[in-house]
Amino acid sequence: MNLVxxxxxxxxxxxxxxTLITYSLGSCLGVCVYDxxxxxxxxxxxxxxxxxxxxxxxxxxxxxxxxxxxxxxxKEVYRLGGVKSRLxxxxxxxxxxLDSAGVFNIGKRNYLAARxxxxxxxxxxxxxxxxxxxxxxxxxxxxxxxxxxxITGGExxxx
Amino acid sequence: MTSKVxxxxxxxxxxxxxxxVAQRIMVMLDDPHVAVSKLAEVIQLDSSLTANALKTVxxxxxxxxxxxxxxxxxxxxxxNKRFKEVVVTSFTASLLNSAQPGYDMSRGELWRHSLATALxxxxxxxxxxxxxxxxxxxxxxxxxxxxxxxxxFIGEEIPHILDLVNSRGRSFLEAEREVLGLDHARLGGLIAxxxxxxxxMEALISFHHEPEKKEDWLGLAVLYLANLVCGxxxxxxxxxxxAYRGREKVMKFLGFREKDLELAMAELHVRLVKAESIxxxxx
Numbered sequence: 001m002n003l004v005x006x007x008x009x010x011x012x013x014x015x016x017x018x019t020l021i022t023y024s025l026g027s028c029l030g031v032c033v034y035d036x037x038x039x040x041x042x043x044x045x046x047x048x049x050x051x052x053x054x055x056x057x058x059x060x061x062x063x064x065x066x067x068x069x070x071x072x073x074x075k076e077v078y079r080l081g082g083v084k085s086r087l088x089x090x091x092x093x094x095x096x097x098l099d100s101a102g103v104f105n106i107g108k109r110n111y112l113a114a115r116x117x118x119x120x121x122x123x124x125x126x127x128x129x130x131x132x133x134x135x136x137x138x139x140x141x142x143x144x145x146x147x148x149x150x151i152t153g154g155e156x157x158x159x
Numbered sequence: 160m161t162s163k164v165x166x167x168x169x170x171x172x173x174x175x176x177x178x179x180v181a182q183r184i185m186v187m188l189d190d191p192h193v194a195v196s197k198l199a200e201v202i203q204l205d206s207s208l209t210a211n212a213l214k215t216v217x218x219x220x221x222x223x224x225x226x227x228x229x230x231x232x233x234x235x236x237x238x239n240k241r242f243k244e245v246v247v248t249s250f251t252a253s254l255l256n257s258a259q260p261g262y263d264m265s266r267g268e269l270w271r272h273s274l275a276t277a278l279x280x281x282x283x284x285x286x287x288x289x290x291x292x293x294x295x296x297x298x299x300x301x302x303x304x305x306x307x308x309x310x311x312f313i314g315e316e317i318p319h320i321l322d323l324v325n326s327r328g329r330s331f332l333e334a335e336r337e338v339l340g341l342d343h344a345r346l347g348g349l350i351a352x353x354x355x356x357x358x359x360m361e362a363l364i365s366f367h368h369e370p371e372k373k374e375d376w377l378g379l380a381v382l383y384l385a386n387l388v389c390g391x392x393x394x395x396x397x398x399x400x401x402a403y404r405g406r407e408k409v410m411k412f413l414g415f416r417e418k419d420l421e422l423a424m425a426e427l428h429v430r431l432v433k434a435e436s437i438x439x440x441x442x
Contacts, residue, residue: 007392008428024393026401047392047428048421057425064425097387098330099405105417106391106424133324135396153263153317153398 005030005043008064012042012076013142020140024152025093027107029066029114029130030138032090032159033073034145035082041142042082044073048106049113066113074121089118090159091128092138092149107131129159163312164340168349170308177354180205181250188243188293195239199230202246211249219433220278221245243293248274248437251300254307261310261317262397269307271438272395273300275431279385282426287381287413295378298363302386305347305364306397312339317398324402331399332368344368368403380409384420392424394431 003011005022012033013020020043022030034041044063051058051065062068077087094111097104111130118125129136135152138159147159184201187193203209209230216233217226221241227233234242255270262269277299281291313320316338323334335342348365363379366372367386370379383406390401410416 007394024396026393026396027391028393047424053418053421054425057429061428064428095391095401097391097401097403097405098328101405101407103407103410103417104387104391104405104420106421132400133402134400135393152396152400153321 005045007045008047008061008069010042010044010063010069010073010076012040012073012080014038014040014080016143018142020142021137023137025136025138026095027093027097027110029091029093029107029110030136031070031073031114032088032092032138032140032147033077033082034088034090034140034142034147035077035086036088036145037083037086038081039142039145040077040080040082041140041145042073042077042080043138043140044069046070046110046114049109066110066117070114070117074123084123087123088126088145089123090126090147091115091130092136092159094130095132095134095136098133127159129157161340167308167312167339167341167346170311171346171350171353174308174350174353175254177254177356178205178208178250180208181246182355184246185243185297188239188246195234196231199234202230208246208249211252212245215245215248215437218436220430220437222433240291240293244296247293247297247300248277252437254304255300257307259306259310259397261313262306262399264306264310264395264397267438268395268397269303270395272389273303274434274438275389275392275394275427276300276302276382276386278430278434279389279423279427280381282423282430283381283385283413283415286419286423287415289377289381292378294357294359295363295382298360298367298378299382299385301351301360302347302364302367302382303343304350305343305345308350309335309339309341309343309346321398330368330404331402332404342368371406371408376412380412384409384413384415388420388424389427392427 005011022045031044046069051068058068094107096107129149137150140147149159150156258266280299320334323329332342348361351361370376370383
């Protein structure tokens with residue numbers, strides 16, 4: 001069963017027949033978390049780096065921001081039986097537009113914000129597919145832990 | 160003109176004409192002397208338009224206190240300006256909802272991108288202290304209409320176009336122009352002309368990636384930025400991805416910083432959730 005994660009959204013599951021999927025990550029960042037032992041996984045599609053720019057919106061939807069969404073993603077995976085030391089964490093997205101002046105940096109800032117939060121919490125990133133000027137779709141199959149990324153107009157490859 | 164360009168331009172004729180009733184209503188909405196009851200009468204001549212308009216009005220986006228089931232009530236509650244948005248939104252869904260395989264966009268994606276861009280022009284206008292403009296909203300809904308035609312021509316050229324983007328630093332638009340002789344924005348302008356839209360509408364569509372090419376460019380700047388930010392948010396993303404030029408000059412002109420873009424994204428997300436029922440179209 002496909003569990004679709006929208007923009008500024010998160011889903012986690014311990015159902016082995018489930019596939020978590022999020023479409024069309026541009027400057028947004030997808031954060032995949034998976035515990036291979038108990039086959040629990042979660043996927044967050046965050047939009048912006050820091051909740052301080054709009055606290056009311058962060059309260060209404062914490063998944064919009066890296067600093068409020070990532071802790072909730074981990075919490076939900078722990079609740080479903082995931083254990084921190086076993087978690088495999090992968091990142092995808094954070095694209096940039098064609099911008100020599102560096103005015104439109106939201107993709108890069110999303111990525112840096114996520115890395116900082118993970119690093120502070122001693123979480124290693126297993127793999128990542130970030131940057132470029134492309135849209136990505138990410139899938140995480142809970143039975144196998146297989147994670148893939150598809151570039152719009154391109155091939156599916158393992159993440 | 161090369162034969163390829165001729166072939167593309169000739170394909171404009173195969174697009175369904177912009178509905179006559181739609182054009183008539185657009186003119187009526189601009190005329191302050193037209194009675195509201197007369198307007199409602201004309202809309203009701205077209206049953207699918209009436210149904211679509213009621214669906215749009217009743218989406219959470221318009222925040223009406225209770226369900227509206229007549230065009231007259233909708234018009235009275237919303238006023239002419241917002242009602243015009245409803246009418247235009249109701250028309251464009253069916254023009255834009257189909258898949259665009261040349262751009263690797265599945266069914267509904269171009270429509271989602273178009274509505275998101277239109278709503279984003281309102282968010283940005285509000286933040287920049289500009290009054291909302293139904294003409295800009297309409298242009299934003301139709302800004303990518305050129306893709307509907309170009310989708311049939313671009314497929315086999317995609318590797319060539321992407322090569323120009325990835326190894327020569329071209330934007331997707333520039334690469335389209337280089338390979339096909341015409342880009343989706345200018346083609347959209349030609350379609351607008353063919354539909355007898357105003358020259359202003361034609362300019363907004365033609366230059367939505369290159370706003371600084373026009374002198375009077377406030378509306379264009381807003382549309383350009385709205386479109387760019389929706390692309391960044393992944394709304395209706397195709398094979399062109401984010402390969403469009405970021406223009407610092409537009410940000411300065413509107414007095415925007417990156418933080419403002421973030422606020423605009425957050426606000427658009429909230430509005431899009433409310434507009435979800437409009438996006439579920441079965442046309």
